[in-house]
Amino acid sequence: MTSEGLIMRAFTVSLYLIAVCSLGDTSWLSTTCRGEWQRFGSHYFFFDQTQRSWTDSERNCESLDGHLASVHSTEESRFLEELAGGSTITWIGGNDGGRPEMTQPRTWTWTDSTMFNYHEWADGEPNNFNGVRESCIQMNFGDEHRWNDEVCEKDFASICSRHIRTTVKIAC
Numbered sequence: 040m041t042s043e044g045l046i047m048r049a050f051t052v053s054l055y056l057i058a059v060c061s062l063g064d065t066s067w068l069s070t071t072c073r074g075e076w077q078r079f080g081s082h083y084f085f086f087d088q089t090q091r092s093w094t095d096s097e098r099n100c101e102s103l104d105g106h107l108a109s110v111h112s113t114e115e116s117r118f119l120e121e122l123a124g125g126s127t128i129t130w131i132g133g134n135d136g137g138r139p140e141m142t143q144p145r146t147w148t149w150t151d152s153t154m155f156n157y158h159e160w161a162d163g164e165p166n167n168f169n170g171v172r173e174s175c176i177q178m179n180f181g182d183e184h185r186w187n188d189e190v191c192e193k194d195f196a197s198i199c200s201r202h203i204r205t206t207v208k209i210a211c
Contacts, residue, residue, distance in 0.1 A: 078203070079118045084108055085199045086122045086129070093175040093189075096130045096197035097150055105201030107132030109149035110178075111157050119198055120184055130197040133176035133186075135165075147176070151200065161185035
């Protein structure tokens with residue numbers, strides 16, 4: 040085989056290996072992604088200190104190919120609490136759709152369409168405090184750093200999340 044043939048063969052094998060790695064298990068990726076994205080499980084998370092409304096925070100996360108974070112376990116919740124500095128009240132992706140006709144128990148959903156199968160409400164929450172409709176979820180609320188339902192128009196920091204496979208496509 041000529042040297043050109045060997046080079047072409049090596050190039051083809053390299054492309055094949057890159058394709059296999061890109062489509063297969065991504066656990067080999069480092070735990071930190073450029074731009075302060077941090078890995079937990081099958082997602083990368085980004086704490087954004089910019090104070091925005093819940094809706095503007097979700098739009099910002101969408102511009103980063105993600106959503107406000109959904110939470111599915113105690114371990115994930117502790118990870119996000121630490122990522123947010125432990126005490127900063129922070130928007131996450133839960134909301135009840137703002138439907139005033141809803142009665143208890145309210146139906147909560149995540150912006151990323153995953154199942155709402157875990158919660159960490161502070162005592163007495165969610166409560167629509169003083170009869171004001173509070174349709175969005177903030178974390179790190181109160182001394183226990185739990186969740187609170189809050190008016191979506193208020194400005195807080197936020198945590199964005201995106202799936203690892205999406206992150207790989209964005210050259211993380």
